[in-house]
Every structure is written in C-alpha cells, then in structure tokens.
Amino acid sequence: xxxxxxxxxxxxxxxxxxxxxxxxxxxxxxxxxxxxxxxxxxxxxxxxxxxxxxxxxxxxxxxxxxxxxxxxxxxxxxxxxxxxxxxxxxxxxxxxxxxxxxxxxxxxxxxxxxxxxxxxxxxxxxxxxxxxxxxxxxxxxxxxxxxxxxxxxxxxxxxxxxxxxxxxxxxxxxxxxxxxxxxxxxxxxxxxxxxxxxxxxxxxxxxxxxxxxxxxxxxxxxxxxxxxxxxxxxxxxxxxxxxxxxxxxxxxxxxxxxxxxxxxxxxxxxxxxxxxxxxxxxxxxxxxxxxxxxxxxxxxxxxxxx
Amino acid sequence: xxxxxxxxxxxxxxxxxxxxxxxxxxxxxxxxxxxxxxxxxxxxxxxxxxxxxxxxxxxxxxxxxxxxxxxxxxxxxxxxxxxxxxxxxxxxxxxxxxxxxxxxxxxxxxxxxxxxxxxxxxxxxxxxxxxxxxxxxxxxxxxxxxxxxxxxxxxxxxxxxxxxxxxxxxxxxxxxxxxxxxxxxxxxxxxxxxxxxxxxxxxxxxxxxxxxxxxxxxxxxxxxxxxxxxxxxxxxxxxxxxxxxxxxxxxxxxxxxxxxxxxxxxxxxxxxxxxxxxxxxxxxxxxxxxxxxxxxxxxxxxxxxx
Numbered sequence: 275x276x277x278x279x280x281x282x283x284x285x286x287x288x289x290x291x292x293x294x295x296x297x298x299x300x301x302x303x304x305x306x307x308x309x310x311x312x313x314x315x316x317x318x319x320x321x322x323x324x325x326x327x328x329x330x331x332x333x334x335x336x337x338x339x340x341x342x343x344x345x346x347x348x349x350x351x352x353x354x355x356x357x358x359x360x361x362x363x364x365x366x367x368x369x370x371x372x373x374x375x376x377x378x379x380x381x382x383x384x385x386x387x388x389x390x391x392x393x394x395x396x397x398x399x400x401x402x403x404x405x406x407x408x409x410x411x412x413x414x415x416x417x418x419x420x421x422x423x424x425x426x427x428x429x430x431x432x433x434x435x436x437x438x439x440x441x442x443x444x445x446x447x448x449x450x451x452x453x454x455x456x457x458x459x460x461x462x463x464x465x466x467x468x469x470x471x472x473x474x475x476x477x478x479x480x481x482x483x484x485x486x487x488x489x490x491x492x493x494x495x496x497x498x499x500x501x502x503x504x505x506x507x508x509x510x511x512x513x514x515x516x517x518x519x520x521x522x523x524x525x526x527x528x529x530x531x532x533x534x535x536x537x538x539x540x541x542x543x544x545x546x547x548x549x550x551x552x553x554x555x556x557x558x559x560x561x562x563x564x565x566x567x568x569x570x571x572x573x574x575x576x577x578x579x580x
Numbered sequence: 581x582x583x584x585x586x587x588x589x590x591x592x593x594x595x596x597x598x599x600x601x602x603x604x605x606x607x608x609x610x611x612x613x614x615x616x617x618x619x620x621x622x623x624x625x626x627x628x629x630x631x632x633x634x635x636x637x638x639x640x641x642x643x644x645x646x647x648x649x650x651x652x653x654x655x656x657x658x659x660x661x662x663x664x665x666x667x668x669x670x671x672x673x674x675x676x677x678x679x680x681x682x683x684x685x686x687x688x689x690x691x692x693x694x695x696x697x698x699x700x701x702x703x704x705x706x707x708x709x710x711x712x713x714x715x716x717x718x719x720x721x722x723x724x725x726x727x728x729x730x731x732x733x734x735x736x737x738x739x740x741x742x743x744x745x746x747x748x749x750x751x752x753x754x755x756x757x758x759x760x761x762x763x764x765x766x767x768x769x770x771x772x773x774x775x776x777x778x779x780x781x782x783x784x785x786x787x788x789x790x791x792x793x794x795x796x797x798x799x800x801x802x803x804x805x806x807x808x809x810x811x812x813x814x815x816x817x818x819x820x821x822x823x824x825x826x827x828x829x830x831x832x833x834x835x836x837x838x839x840x841x842x843x844x845x846x847x848x849x850x851x852x853x854x855x856x857x858x859x860x861x862x863x864x865x866x867x868x869x870x871x872x873x874x875x876x877x878x879x880x881x882x883x884x885x886x
Binding site for chain 1: 775778779780781782785786789791792794795798867868870871872873874875877878879881882885
C-alpha cells in the first residue's frame with residue numbers, strides 16, 4: 275500500500291513516521307520546506323518526545339516525483355489546503371481516498387474538488403518541528419476518520435486506512451459519522467485559539483482567568499447550538515476538553531497564537547468563520563464567533579496596514 | 581477664581597494652559613510626573629499644534645501645597661480617578677464643584693465620594709505630551725458639561741465653569757442633561773478603542789476594513805440600545821463620529837492601543853465594562869461589549885502571566 279502525506283510539518287510527520295514503520299506500507303511525503311525534505315531523505319524522519327524512533331521514507335518538494343498512491347493524508351494548515359491538494363491531485367486516482375487530519379471544518383470540501391473519495395478526519399496528537407528532519411511528539415491521542423458524506427467514500431476504504439495508522443502506532447477509529455469528533459474539536463479550537471491569539475495568554479492562563487474562561491464557554495455555546503441544529507452529536511464536551519487541556523503541564527500556546535506571533539495567516543476562516551457560515555445555513559445566530567473572527571481578521575490585516 | 585486641574589497630562593494641560601491665559605483665573609495643576617511639573621513651574625506650559633502659546637501657572641506633585649479652589653477639572657486616565665481625587669479632595673470644599681473631562685462613564689460616581697458638587701463632562705480636544713512642559717494640541721473640539729445628577733450641582737456653577745473655559749479658548753457648552761454627549765462619546769470609544777487595541781489597527785484602517793468596521797457598528801448597536809433604555813438621548817450618532825474620525829489625516833492610534841503598546845492598564849472597565857453594567861441595570865443584553873471587555877482584560881492579564 276502506498277500512502278502520500280500531503281504537508282509533512284509537525285502533524286504530518288507524526289503520521290508519516292508511524293506509517294513508515296510498517297513493512298507493507300510505502301510512505302511518500304510532500305512538503306515545501308526544502309531543508310526538512312532533504313533531511314528526511316538523507317537521515318530519515320526522527321520523532322522525539324512521546325515516542326522516540328527514526329523512520330525511513332521518501333520525501334519530495336516536487337509532487338511530480340511522487341507515484342500514484344492508494345491513500346492521501348492531508349496535514350497542512352487549513353489555509354494551504356487548496357494549494358497542496360491541487361499540486362498533488364495527480365497522485366490519486368479513482369481508487370484512492372484522501373483523508374484530512376487538519377484543524378477546523380471546510381478542508382474536505384476543498385479536497386473533494388480535486389479527488390474522487392475523501393475521508394473526514396480529526397486528530398488529537400500534536401507536535402512541533404524541532405529542526406529539519408526532527409519532530410517533537412508533544413501530545414498523544416486518538417484520531418477519528420469517517421466517510422466524507424458528499425463523496426460516498428466506501429467504509430471499507432476508511433477502515434483500511436484506520437487499520438494501517440493504528441498498526442503504525444497511532445490509535446485511529448473508523449466511524450460511519452465522523453462529524454461529532456470533528457465538531458467537538460472545532461468548537462474547542464474556535465474558542466481557545468482566537469482568545470489565545472488576541473490576548474497572548476497560554477491555554478491554562480486563559481482558562482483559569484475568569485473573564486476569558488467565561489468567554490470560552492460563551493463561544494462554545496454558540497458552536498454547540500449550531501452542531502445541534504445540524505444534527506451532529508458531539509463526540510466530546512468541548513468545555514471538558516478545555517478544562518482537561520488547561521491542567522496539562524507546561525504553558526501551551528494555542529496554534530493560532532503561534533501563527534500570530536510569527537505573523538502567519540491564521541486558520542480562523544476554518545474555525546470561527548466556518549461556525550458563522552454553518553450557523554447561517556442552520557438558522558443559528560453566532561455573534562460572538564463573528565466578533566472573534568472579525569478581530570483575528572483585523573489583526574492579520576494590521577500586519578500589512580500598521 | 582481658582583481652578584485646580586487634577587491630572588495635567590495631555591488633556592489636562594490643554595485645559596490648564598487655556599484657563600491660565602485668563603487674568604481673573606488662577607490655575608493650579610496636580611500631577612505625579614515630576615519633570616513635567618518642574619518644567620511648567622520653571623518655563624511655563626507650552627502648547628503647540630492646533631494653538632501655539634505658553635501659559636504661566638502653578639504645578640505641584642504634592643497636593644498639600646495647593647490652596648482651596650473653586651473648581652476642579654479631573655483629567656487623569658479613568659483608572660487613576662480614585663487615587664487622584666482622594667489625594668486632592670482637601671483642595672475642594674462645600675462651595676466647590678469638580679468636573680470630570682475623562683473618558684468613559686463612572687468617573688463622576690467616584691469623584692462624588694470625595695466632594696460635594698460634581699459636574700459631568702465630556703471633551704473632544706486631544707493631545708499628547710511631547711516633552712516635559714510641552715504638549716501637542718492635536719485635535720480641537722467642543723466640551724459639554726452639566727450637573728452630575730446625584731449631587732444636584734447648581735446649574736449656575738456649571739455655567740460659571742463653562743464660561744471660563746470658553747473664554748480661555750476652548751468652546752464649552754453648559755447643559756442641563758450632559759449624559760447624551762457623554763454616552764455618544766462612550767459608545768464611540770467602546771467600539772473603536774478595544775478593536776484598535778486588540779488588532780493593532782489605526783482608526784482609519786479599522787473603520788474601512790469590512791470585518792472590523794462592521795464590528796464597530798455591532799458594538800455600537802448594543803450601547804445605543806442601553807442608552808435608549810436608560811432614557812438618554814444621544815447628542816451625536818456614534819457611527820457618524822467613527823466615519824468622520826476615519827477620514828481625518830494621519831494614522832491615529834486609539835488611546836487604548838497606545839496603552840496596550842505601553843503595557844499600561846486600559847480604561848476598558850469605564851468603557852465596555854460600564855456599558856455591560858448599565859445594560860444589566862436596564863435589562864439590555866450586551867454580549868459583544870462583554871466579549872471585548874473579556875479580551876482586553878485577558879490581554880492585560882497576559883503582561884503578568886505570559
């Protein structure tokens with residue numbers, strides 16, 4: 275089986291390295307970060323932290339050099355989904371399925387414009403690139419995958435991918451309806467990320483400081499109402515997710531805060547922006563998510579209009 | 581007539597310098613900024629910009645050295661009101677009236693804990709301290725004053741103060757109900773200030789960028805609803821104020837953005853916090869003002885909990 279990891283940054287590297295340990299899987303990684311790709315090809319991809327091993331796999335910056343694959347795992351920032359899948363679409367054919375393990379919602383819709391079968395995915399494991407070829411594996415956790423409804427992806431393909439990732443060492447659950455897991459994480463992310471990005475507070479501080487902790491809950495209530503109106507049964511309670519994450523050791527900066535500190539475009543369109551759009555379709559008002567979306571867009575705008 | 585300017589920063593200096601030009605007014609200024617006080621006593625207080633002159637007046641860092649005064653004008657940041665009026669309360673007696681020309685609402689309530697007669701005031705002129713003893717007079721504009729309702733300040737005292745400030749060169753209107761002017765500026769400030777502070781956008785950029793410009797209006801709608809429920813007739817349309825200010829030349833940073841860049845405690849409690857509190861009393865929901873208040877409090881919190 276051939277699997278192409280599209281976007282081999284922190285999260286993509288976790289999938290790529292684990293899958294590359296399997297003798298029956300050939301892993302190809304596509305990434306634009308040349309030094310990382312070169313290091314992987316020369317010395318292998320090393321994970322440290324929650325697991326520590328080095329895996330051999332093929333990495334490329336030129337997608338034309340990647341052979342046809344049975345599965346794809348898209349792990350770019352949501353802002354880069356279209357660019358990445360349009361560059362790698364030729365790698366997949368009518369028998370392939372491509373799974374998003376990205377933040378937010380809306381990535382599967384983009385991927386489905388380029389490939390036949392899409393798998394909806396949500397992943398909890400997190401990491402960070404330490405240096406080219408070396409990725410810190412910070413947080414272990416499950417991954418949930420299911421058919422992306424509009425493409426009618428056969429459940430057998432979903433199970434095959436889940437089974438491979440699980441055998442590689444990352445527990446992955448195949449489910450008929452993967453929206454509940456995705457929306458749980460979406461609602462969690464759409465509160466903790468913009469509040470962290472706008473205040474500079476790390477996750478624990480923002481959760482336990484009463485004004486921002488309450489704002490988390492108020493934002494989540496809007497997202498929960500939208501999910502309910504869409505008929506999505508949440509897999510986890512986003513409020514408990516926030517409390518649990520706040521008790522983790524260390525001062526974890528939300529990924530959107532990391533983006534803001536680096537003046538990188540954030541994923542807010544795929545988080546709060548998506549909740550606002552789905553809220554409109556479902557007839558649920560989402561003024562707080564819209565306000566936070568507006569502020570983060572304004573912050574991004576300030577980098578070019580100081 | 582003796583007038584004590586309590587807090588002789590940018591705005592206080594505008595009032596102090598103009599009043600000091602009158603032969604029948606003796607101006608005393610209280611401030612904690614020693615170099616500024618020394619420069620004023622040694623070389624006079626100079627304004628440049630919208631007007632250019634130097635005025636002689638008495639400035640003190642020690643409030644015990646200030647004689648009894650007929651009027652007070654409090655011009656500190658709202659966050660310093662209690663400290664400043666408690667330090668200077670002995671300067672005023674039962675025949676004195678003390679006027680706030682500060683941002684937000686809630687300052688008069690604090691001042692009334694220390695003096696008998698309080699005057700509600702709102703001022704548009706703006707400036708900045710260029711160096712000790714020298715203040716840039718950036719924006720001209722009117723000042724509105726009226727009795728602070730709970731202290732039943734005689735209208736005659738209000739008129740006497742307004743007349744003196746106007747003769748000094750800053751047009752000041754005495755009105756029976758000064759709440760409309762104050763709430764117009766409050767609602768304007770409570771949208772433009774926190775959005776500027778959280779995004780880093782200067783006023784024009786935030787107004788003309790669609791997401792933040794719309795957020796201005798959404799925040800204003802809540803404040804307008806609270807004012808209406810309180811029976812306050814707005815003197816100006818905050819939306820027109822924002823549009824007009826956005827067309828002014830230069831890239832004006834809202835005072836709250838200046839505070840944030842200097843990591844100074846902001847006036848958000850007297851702006852969005854006050855709208856939320858008055859909303860509760862009036863039975864009007866203000867979720868956006870509460871969210872912006874929470875974010876600014878979180879931002880302040882991050883300076884000590886990074």
